[in-house]
Structure formats: C-alpha cells, structure tokens
Amino acid sequence: MRSTDAPGRGTAEPGTPPSDSHGREAVEIRGLTKRFGRATVLSEVDLTVEPGEIHALVGQNGSGKSTLIKILSGVHTADAGQIRVGGQVLSSPVQPAALREHSLAFVHQDLGLVDDLTVVENVRVGQYRPGRVSRRIDWAQERRLAEETFARLNASIPLDARLGSLPAGQRAVVAIARAVQGRRPGTGCIVFDESTQSLPRETLPEFYEILRAIARSGTGILIVSHRLDEVMSLADRVTVLRDGKMAAEGAAVADLTEAELSRLILGRELASGRIGAEIDPDSYQPEIALEASGLAGATLSELDLRIHGGEVIGITGAGDCGLEEVEAILGGMSQNCGGRLKVGDREFTLPVRDRGALHEAGLAVIPQHRMQDGLAADVSAVANVTLPRVTRRGRLFLGRGWQHEEFEKAVATFGITPALPNSPVASFSGGNQQKILLSKWLLNSPQVLVACEPTQAVDVGARLDILRALRAAANEGRAVVICSIEVQDLAAVCDRVIVLRPGQGHLELADDVSAEAITKATYA
Known part of the structure; x- marks a missing residue:
C-alpha cells in the first residue's frame, strides 16, 4: 500500500x-x-x-x-x-x-478552442461586455479581464497571438483560463x-x-x-x-x-511485465521489411531505420524532436520531407506523392488522430473495417457477405464491443474506435504496420488488447513500428526503442528497453 x-x-x-x-x-x-x-x-x-x-x-x-x-x-x-x-x-x-x-465549468479533451481566433478572443468569447450605448466590444476592457485571469494562474500568454500558433502547453492554459474566468477564487x-x-x-x-x-x-x-x-x-x-x-x-x-x-x-488482476504474446523466435525474418535512410522533415533530422519482419520497434522523444512527423513522412502525407524509403522490394524517394503505392508495397499507417485521419465517424463499423479491401476488390463487392465475415473476425480478434456492424463508428467508445481502426489495417495483411500513439485516450483494458494485437502481428512475421510518448507501452512490447533527441543524435536502446531506461534516454 x-x-x-x-x-x-x-x-x-x-x-x-x-x-x-x-x-x-x-x-x-x-x-x-x-x-x-x-x-x-x-x-x-x-x-x-x-x-x-x-x-x-x-x-x-x-x-x-x-x-x-x-x-x-x-x-x-x-x-x-x-x-x-x-x-x-x-x-x-x-x-x-x-x-x-x-x-461549474468544463475543459474537454479537444480543449474547445478556435485556432483562427486570438488568445483574448478565445478566453472571452461568450463573455464579452459591450458598451451600454454603442453596444460595441470594449477590447481594452476585454484584454484587462483576460490579463487578470492569466495573472491568477501565474501564466504569461501573448494575448494577441493566434491560438493556432501556440504550443500545446500554452493552448491548455488558455482553455483553463476560459474555465476559471469570472468566478470567485475558491468556488x-x-x-x-x-x-x-x-x-x-x-x-x-x-x-x-x-x-x-x-x-x-x-x-x-x-x-x-x-x-x-x-x-x-x-x-x-x-x-x-x-x-x-x-x-x-x-x-x-x-x-x-x-x-x-x-x-x-x-474487475480482475492486471498482468505484470511484458504485455502480449510471447516473442516467437521463428517469426523473426532475415529480410529487411522496412529500411529508411536520412528521413528528415521540419524538425526530424536524419533518421535511419532497419526493421525486420517479426520485430516491434518503438520510436519516442520529447519536445520538438520530430516524433509526430514520422507518421506523416512514412504515410506519404508530408511534402516537407526528404530521404529514401524501401518497403519490401519497393524503393521510394521522399516525399512520396502516391500514397496508394505505399499501401500496395505493404505499408499501413495507423494515425494518431483516429477520428480526424483514420475513420469515417458517421459510417458503419463494418464499412470502416473493410474499406481497404473494398478499394482493392472494387465496388461490385460492396454489401456482400465477406464484409460481415471480416467484421466478425475483427470482433473475435480484437474484442470490439458492441458487436454491431451497422452502427456508426461515432457511437462506439474511444477504445473500440481504436480497435476498429487497428483491425481495418491489420486485416489487410500489411507487411509493415506503423502505429502512432495507438493507446491514446483508451482505458487500461483496451490498452492491453491493442498491445497484444500489435505483438501478435509481429509474431506473424510483420514489422511493427510504434511511435509513442507512452514509455510503459514501449517497454511492454518493443524489442528495440529509438529515442529522438534533437541536436544530440538519435539513440537506440536494445539491451534494456525498460520504462526507466527509455525515460532516462529521452530526458538525459
């Protein structure tokens, strides 16, 4: 205790x-x-x-x-x-x-802010005090009220800055300021x-x-x-x-x-130690499944990767290390990048302008923002799960029994609940949305799977299911890359971990991939 x-x-x-x-x-x-x-x-x-x-x-x-x-x-x-x-x-x-x-105030996951408005506008929206006669907004007064709120939080935020230009930490402070403004301290x-x-x-x-x-x-x-x-x-x-x-x-x-x-x-004990299926030495492939040289972007600098089928590799880092760029670069979603990429026997010069070619080569990316970039919120779960195969088979195969068979396979493999194929994805919990996204690409049998923050905003039970699924995919001979700041996740399933350290060169951990070792390498 x-x-x-x-x-x-x-x-x-x-x-x-x-x-x-x-x-x-x-x-x-x-x-x-x-x-x-x-x-x-x-x-x-x-x-x-x-x-x-x-x-x-x-x-x-x-x-x-x-x-x-x-x-x-x-x-x-x-x-x-x-x-x-x-x-x-x-x-x-x-x-x-x-x-x-x-x-009684609320600060939600998306913070509820508007990128195109200034800081003072985000803080004061809905609380403006127009003049009694002119009914015009007194911006000097609005600025003073916003300044008083930030002073209470002991925070200094540029009031005229566009919200979208601020780093994530300052954006969160703006959301808190909007929640506490106008209330008496202690109430x-x-x-x-x-x-x-x-x-x-x-x-x-x-x-x-x-x-x-x-x-x-x-x-x-x-x-x-x-x-x-x-x-x-x-x-x-x-x-x-x-x-x-x-x-x-x-x-x-x-x-x-x-x-x-x-x-x-x-409602039960949580298994300790390594998560997921035990590493199967027979699944390790001598061939390189993914090879990258000189990957670079706006902040990512000269990253080299060599990953075999059967391996789970973690990529992490703190601050402006370029971790979030890895998803966009490997997925062909960034044009502000350089380097070379080889997936199986297909070679690409970055930036990749044909994302379909990456999919055909066997590379799939599970994006960090599942509802924004990975799923169609108002479309049924079965349609989301089977979309890559519909694209491959053609529209004539829409609505056929194979789609429901694949959804049933996803339910059995990933524990998706409720098992309602025709319900819109938006009606599922966050953890089950993530499982739907994971099954969408794993059932497409990629040779290389890049999962970005795969356990973000999911509960401890769903986290276990997702990490087990990623480890099992590697044991089937696939190469798995996990880009995440969650060191406990990386320690639980990864064979190697690459720590991005801007200005200091990248560090690879192989012998010790414990959470303590990853944290020390990240912030050393």
Missing part, C-alpha cells in the same frame, strides 16, 4: 479551510441513473467532489464516465438521481445559466474531461501545478483520465465506474497502489 504522505496534491493544508466553501460540497451526485432504450448505462451512481480537492473519475471505455459528464454538463437528462453544486439542487437537464451561476468546480490526452508529456508538470493551485484556492476539481500514473500522482480521491455501476466511491488515492486501482477498473 502507498504511504498516506502524498506531497503535491490539491488539498489545502490542514486547518486552512477553502475560501467560500461553507462546508458545502463542490459537487454532490446521488443515485444518478441513465437509460438509453433498454440499456442502463448508469445505475444509482454517487460522486462527491469536496471543495479544494482533486477527485479522479476512472473506468474502462463504456463504463459510464462520458454519460455522467454529459448529464453534469446538460447534454443528457438523468432518468433518476440528484445533482447538487455548492449545496444547490440543479434540475436536469442542467441549463447553461445554472452552470454559470454555480461556477465551484472545474471538470477536466481527458484534457491531458493531447498534451506532450513534458508540458504536464506545468499543467498539473496549475490544477493544484486552483484546488488550493478552494475550487473543486474533477478529472476524467485513463492515465493511471496521472491519477496516482495528482488526485486526492478516486471514484471508479465499471459497467455503469460503482466499483469504488471516493477512495483515498494514497491508500491505493496502481495495481489495486487497475483491479478496481478491470
């Missing part, structure tokens, strides 16, 4: 009650129930966020977390139960005016719904410190996260949902280990 001494969490020092708390819970949910048709997705769920605490809400995809947040934010109407904020009962569906009145609650998933790992310490500072002022914070290390280091208490029901309510994080938290989420 962990020690109860957990420095750096959000709770105020003993004996210093949060301002304006008056002994009332920041958020109190009792008996929350929600049904969709015959399916009960939330069943009598209780959750209490105290003033000045950081409370985590965790569970597998499909456990009911998103439904709870959508009820709290007014998107869905509860079928039963009660919501109190600051001691006041809110009717369901919760109205936007009630959210503002009771200082209400801010919900962070998977807000760290798109942030580079090196920006997280600053993000966490801002959350701790907000909590120390007395404001309650509810974080929804799949990152167990984040929950263990940041949260004071944790509530666990499993299949729409309570698995744990308000458990003290200091009294849990990460393994115990995983067991609460999964």
Whole structure:
C-alpha cells in the first residue's frame, strides 16, 4: 500500500479551510441513473467532489464516465438521481445559466478552442461586455479581464497571438483560463474531461501545478483520465465506474497502489511485465521489411531505420524532436520531407506523392488522430473495417457477405464491443474506435504496420488488447513500428526503442528497453 504522505496534491493544508466553501460540497451526485432504450448505462451512481480537492473519475471505455459528464454538463437528462453544486439542487437537464451561476465549468479533451481566433478572443468569447450605448466590444476592457485571469494562474500568454500558433502547453492554459474566468477564487468546480490526452508529456508538470493551485484556492476539481500514473500522482480521491455501476466511491488515492486501482477498473488482476504474446523466435525474418535512410522533415533530422519482419520497434522523444512527423513522412502525407524509403522490394524517394503505392508495397499507417485521419465517424463499423479491401476488390463487392465475415473476425480478434456492424463508428467508445481502426489495417495483411500513439485516450483494458494485437502481428512475421510518448507501452512490447533527441543524435536502446531506461534516454 502507498504511504498516506502524498506531497503535491490539491488539498489545502490542514486547518486552512477553502475560501467560500461553507462546508458545502463542490459537487454532490446521488443515485444518478441513465437509460438509453433498454440499456442502463448508469445505475444509482454517487460522486462527491469536496471543495479544494482533486477527485479522479476512472473506468474502462463504456463504463459510464462520458454519460455522467454529459448529464453534469446538460447534454443528457438523468432518468433518476440528484445533482447538487455548492449545496444547490440543479434540475436536469442542467441549463447553461445554472452552470454559470454555480461556477461549474468544463475543459474537454479537444480543449474547445478556435485556432483562427486570438488568445483574448478565445478566453472571452461568450463573455464579452459591450458598451451600454454603442453596444460595441470594449477590447481594452476585454484584454484587462483576460490579463487578470492569466495573472491568477501565474501564466504569461501573448494575448494577441493566434491560438493556432501556440504550443500545446500554452493552448491548455488558455482553455483553463476560459474555465476559471469570472468566478470567485475558491468556488465551484472545474471538470477536466481527458484534457491531458493531447498534451506532450513534458508540458504536464506545468499543467498539473496549475490544477493544484486552483484546488488550493478552494475550487473543486474533477478529472476524467485513463492515465493511471496521472491519477496516482495528482488526485486526492478516486471514484471508479465499471459497467455503469460503482466499483469504488471516493477512495483515498494514497491508500491505493496502481495495481489495486487497475483491479478496481478491470474487475480482475492486471498482468505484470511484458504485455502480449510471447516473442516467437521463428517469426523473426532475415529480410529487411522496412529500411529508411536520412528521413528528415521540419524538425526530424536524419533518421535511419532497419526493421525486420517479426520485430516491434518503438520510436519516442520529447519536445520538438520530430516524433509526430514520422507518421506523416512514412504515410506519404508530408511534402516537407526528404530521404529514401524501401518497403519490401519497393524503393521510394521522399516525399512520396502516391500514397496508394505505399499501401500496395505493404505499408499501413495507423494515425494518431483516429477520428480526424483514420475513420469515417458517421459510417458503419463494418464499412470502416473493410474499406481497404473494398478499394482493392472494387465496388461490385460492396454489401456482400465477406464484409460481415471480416467484421466478425475483427470482433473475435480484437474484442470490439458492441458487436454491431451497422452502427456508426461515432457511437462506439474511444477504445473500440481504436480497435476498429487497428483491425481495418491489420486485416489487410500489411507487411509493415506503423502505429502512432495507438493507446491514446483508451482505458487500461483496451490498452492491453491493442498491445497484444500489435505483438501478435509481429509474431506473424510483420514489422511493427510504434511511435509513442507512452514509455510503459514501449517497454511492454518493443524489442528495440529509438529515442529522438534533437541536436544530440538519435539513440537506440536494445539491451534494456525498460520504462526507466527509455525515460532516462529521452530526458538525459
């Protein structure tokens, strides 16, 4: 068990009650129930966020977390139960005016920002104070109000900069500023719904410190996260949902280990050590499946790769190392690159202008942003899974039985739930969307598979399924490349790991691919 001494969490020092708390819970949910048709997705769920605490809400995809947040934010109407904020009962569906009145704000995974607007416009949109006579926006006043908000966060952001020009860490601060503006310090609650998933790992310490500072002022914070290390280091208490029901309510994080938290989420023990099928030495191919020389882009510099079939190779790095460019370069999606690429017996000079030629050579890329670049949200799951084979077979084969047979194979192989082939991809949880994307390309039998952040925004159970599938693909003789900042994932399945270090040359780890060794090489 962990020690109860957990420095750096959000709770105020003993004996210093949060301002304006008056002994009332920041958020109190009792008996929350929600049904969709015959399916009960939330069943009598209780959750209490105290003033000045950081409370985590965790569970597998499909456990009911998103439904709870959508009820709290007014998107869905509860079928039963009660919501109190600051001691006041809110009717369901919760109205936007009630959210503002009771200082309940949300920062979602995509941050909800507009790239083409300036920082001050993003912060103040919807809050403008036009003049009484002219009704014109007083931009001097808007700037002053934005500056005051950033000052409270001890952050300095250029107010006139276009949001899209800012690095990810500063964009997150802008989203937080928009959430806290106009509220009295120490009141209400801010919900962070998977807000760290798109942030580079090196920006997280600053993000966490801002959350701790907000909590120390007395404001309650509810974080929804799949990152167990984040929950263990940041949260004071944790509530666990499993299949729409309570698995744990308000458990003290200091009294849990990460393994115990995983067991609460999964309902079973989490296997330790290497993840996935054991490495099959007979699967190792003497031929080079993927060879790259001098890969270079806007920030990526002179990367060489030689990967055999049967291997799983990891690529990682911090800061502007070019990790995100690897996906675009190998997938033929970047024209700002150079170098040479050989897939099997096909050679390419970069940039590749015919992405279809890469697919024909046997290379498939699973993109980082699955809904933006990899899947058609409003199209059925079966159509998404079989799209590459439809393209190859031709339109005459649309709607034939083979598509449903392949979907059934995907369900059996990857554990896709629910097994509804005609449901749109957007109706599936994040983890199952990722499994659909993975099966889309693995069932196409590529010789080289490049997976970019394959476990981003998925729960611990889906993470295991995905990593096992990648390891199994290598054991079938395919070459697998995983581009990821998740060092635990890389340590679990990779045979070698290449660490991109701008200005210092790239480092390859082969003998020791532990999480500790990868982290040390990344930040040394």
